[in-house]
Each structure stands twice: as structure tokens, then as C-alpha cells.
Amino acid sequence: MEKLMVTGGRPLKGTVRISGAKNSAIALIPAAILAESQVILDNMPKLSDVMIYQELLEELGCSVKFEGESMWIDPSSAISVPLPNGNVKKLRASYYLMGALLGRFGEAVVGLPGGCNFEPRPIDQHIKGFEALGAVVTNEKGAIHIKAKQLTGAKIYLDVVSVGATINIMLAASRAKGTTIIENAAKEPEIIDVATLLNSMGARIAGAGTETIRIQGVQALQGCRHSIIPDRIQAGTYMIAAAATRGDVVIDQIIPKHMEAVTAKLLEMGVQVQEMDESIRIIGQPRYEGIDVKALVYPGFATDLQSPMTSLLTQAEGISVLTDYVYSNRYKHIPELIRMGADIKLEGRSAIIQYSKLNAAKVKATDLRAGAALVIAALTADEGVSEITGLEYIDRGYDQLVENLTMLGAEVWRKKEE
Ligand SMILES: CC(=O)N[C@H]1[C@@H](OP(=O)(O)OP(=O)(O)OC[C@H]2O[C@@H](n3ccc(=O)[nH]c3=O)[C@H](O)[C@@H]2O)O[C@H](CO)[C@@H](O)[C@@H]1O
Numbered sequence: 001m002e003k004l005m006v007t008g009g010r011p012l013k014g015t016v017r018i019s020g021a022k023n024s025a026i027a028l029i030p031a032a033i034l035a036e037s038q039v040i041l042d043n044m045p046k047l048s049d050v051m052i053y054q055e056l057l058e059e060l061g062c063s064v065k066f067e068g069e070s071m072w073i074d075p076s077s078a079i080s081v082p083l084p085n086g087n088v089k090k091l092r093a094s095y096y097l098m099g100a101l102l103g104r105f106g107e108a109v110v111g112l113p114g115g116c117n118f119e120p121r122p123i124d125q126h127i128k129g130f131e132a133l134g135a136v137v138t139n140e141k142g143a144i145h146i147k148a149k150q151l152t153g154a155k156i157y158l159d160v161v162s163v164g165a166t167i168n169i170m171l172a173a174s175r176a177k178g179t180t181i182i183e184n185a186a187k188e189p190e191i192i193d194v195a196t197l198l199n200s201m202g203a204r205i206a207g208a209g210t211e212t213i214r215i216q217g218v219q220a221l222q223g224c225r226h227s228i229i230p231d232r233i234q235a236g237t238y239m240i241a242a243a244a245t246r247g248d249v250v251i252d253q254i255i256p257k258h259m260e261a262v263t264a265k266l267l268e269m270g271v272q273v274q275e276m277d278e279s280i281r282i283i284g285q286p287r288y289e290g291i292d293v294k295a296l297v298y299p300g301f302a303t304d305l306q307s308p309m310t311s312l313l314t315q316a317e318g319i320s321v322l323t324d325y326v327y328s329n330r331y332k333h334i335p336e337l338i339r340m341g342a343d344i345k346l347e348g349r350s351a352i353i354q355y356s357k358l359n360a361a362k363v364k365a366t367d368l369r370a371g372a373a374l375v376i377a378a379l380t381a382d383e384g385v386s387e388i389t390g391l392e393y394i395d396r397g398y399d400q401l402v403e404n405l406t407m408l409g410a411e412v413w414r415k416k417e418e
């Protein structure tokens, strides 16, 4: 196991290039199972979740290789091997194997997912969707067994707006007989990315990115080549880190439209933000105003940036109130930030944050974005070296983190845990 060592007090300066999006990549990889010939995914991020997914596909009989930043997947020999345990427990997005295997083979056995379990994360809406398409779903000792003689299109109203359920239903319904309509669908850019891949494979999906998605099932899907969209959560993390360290950073190769909620909040605090075609420049300021932030589904402020934003708000004068409306208790970073000197109180599902001088400390990342919050706090701390354990969580979502931060002038390094 490794930990991350971070020296505080150095403003980030320079340009950082953002990789492909984790939350797209780990849906696009299983989507490739639906094809009967080779799928090439370009702009693939180097992340532990992606490596685990490579192994999962190999367990299912796919052949997978990398060429630079491209992942070549040949799913022609895939079979629906039961995966009740093992790698499926290591990441959240293993649940997409349910929709993909169901769509291609009419059956799947997939263990309940792992990943960042900052609070219970049910998958009842995924299951409701599969059942509506005609599948029989049972939970046998923590593994979900799904079987359908014939998947048939249906109208499915999601009780909660769920990224995972929307994508999972799209995957299965692409091969169903007839038309599926998902109402109250999630609108995240990653959903559009998955629909774009599926349509390039021959699917007929309309409305991705709106609350109503129509999927006309087709008999077969073929291979294609697709480039993964930039990671808006990584981009947002660097935007926030640049502001928190009062640096000057160009966040490059992104889609600025995806960043609108973050940009708006940074501007409201008094951060200088310059938007270009494919990049955003963040110029930190000596003084920021406290603000209110509400984490919501897209196009609202992303819950995945709620923890990083908590660290930045400790640098704003007055009181800031941050409320997460997606997860009620995604606050595992707060006790650790308090150890670093932050003045934060939890009231129900809101964090009340006051200006605080942060100090270096030994802290523990308990999930991916909690880890990102601690990295930002450690970079912002006045002086001294922070030690952040739980680096394996951070590696789930940040491609080349140490290299990128080093290029931006930070002093960060990995160290073996004793
Ligand atoms: C791999 C991936 O893309 N992960 C993202 C995805 O997770 P994930 O797809 O798991 O998150 P969802 O959008 O499904 O969850 C949103 C909310 O709905 C609830 N819910 C969800 C499904 C369900 O069947 N029942 C239910 O009650 C969840 O508990 C949560 O409160 O979207 C989240 C919300 O933007 C992000 O934090 C994650 O980074």
C-alpha cells in the first residue's frame, strides 16, 4: 500500500491536460460486450477501475489490449460467465455488466457492486428496469441473478434520477424487442457518451441528455471506434485546487459547457475564471466570499465535486453552506478536514463551513472524492507535509495525479506505507 505525501503552501501554476472520463469509461467498456465485433475506445484514462474492468472482460472471454490511450476490445468470443464475487466487488460500475450481459445473452449473474461505499447505494431502480423489460431477477447470497427468455421494450419511470439505472436500462433495452421509454432519466454527459457509442454500434437511442430516452431495440450490434469525453469531475477538481491554492492554472482538453455549475460557483466566490473553446483558466485571488452550494443531479453542481468544494470553502470569508441533495451523508472527508484545522459543522445533510487556516496532518481518504478533498486541503495548508492514506481510492479516479500536480509546481510524492 502507498500513501500520498503533499507539501502545502505552493500555488498551482501551469497547464493540466484532462483525461477521458472515468464514469464514461467504466460504462463504455461493458457496453462493448453488446457488440459482436471489435470496439475501440480512444482517450481511455489510466485508472484502477479501468484495469479491473479489463480483467472482468477477460473473465468473460473478451480479448482486451491497449495501444497508447486506446483500449481494443474484441467481444466476439464473450460468454455470460457467472461473476458472483471477485473483481465485481472492487468497483461500483460492475453493475453495468448486468445490463450488458442481459442484453447480449439474456442472462447474467453479477455480485453486488463495491467501490466507494460512503453510504448505502441501492440498485433497486436498475432491477425495476430489468424486470420491466421482462427479466426475472433474484438476489442469491449477494449475487444478482437475471434471466429473460425475451427482453421486451417497456415504459419505465425511474423513482429516483439515477445515472447507473439509466445507463443499465439503455444497455439491456438496446437489444430488447420493441421500444423502451425511460422517464425521469438522468441527464449527465456520460449518459450521452454511452448512447453515442451504442448508436455507433447500431443501436437506436434518442433523447439521451434529456429526461425522456427512447430506445428502439435492434437484433444485433457491431463494433465501432469511439472517443471518450473528458472527465468533468477531474477537471472540476483541478479548477477547485487552483482556486484553493490561489494559483493560475489552465485546465485543458475539456468541454467548458460541462463545467458551468462549477464555473458559476467559483465566479460567485470571487475566483477569476476565463473560458476558452476547450479549456478554462482559473486565476486564484487573495480573498473569497462564502457561498451556498447545492449538489444536485446534472446540470446542477455535481455531488462528486462536493467534497473537493468543501476544502475550497474553508478559504472563503464568512459562512458557506454546502448541501448534498444526491447523497444524504457523503461527508466522510469532514472529520479529516477538521483534523487539518477546518471549521466545519454538519447540520442534517448540510455542511456549515467557516474560514479556516489549514495545517498539514496525517489523514485518511475513505473514498475517492474524500481523497481529492484531502489532497486539495493538503496543497492549501500553510506549510508542512501531509500524509494521506487510502491512496487506492484516489487512484480510482485521478489519472496521473502525482505527475500532473508536480507539473503544476506542487511537491507531492507516493511513499510505501510501513
Ligand atoms: C460509476 C458512476 O457513474 N458513478 C457515479 C454515479 O453513481 P450511481 O449511478 O451509482 O449513482 P445514482 O445516480 O444511481 O445515484 C443517485 C441517487 O439515487 C439513489 N439510487 C440510485 C439507484 C437506485 O437504484 N436507487 C437509488 O435509490 C442513490 O442512493 C443516490 O442517492 O452517479 C453518482 C451521482 O451523480 C456519482 O456520484 C457517481 O460518481
Ligand SMILES: C=C(OP(=O)(O)O)C(=O)O
Binding pocket: 023, 091, 092, 093, 115, 116, 304, 368, 369, 397
Ligand atoms: C462515487 C464515485 O464513483 P463510483 O460511483 O464509481 O463509486 C465518484 O466517481 O465520485
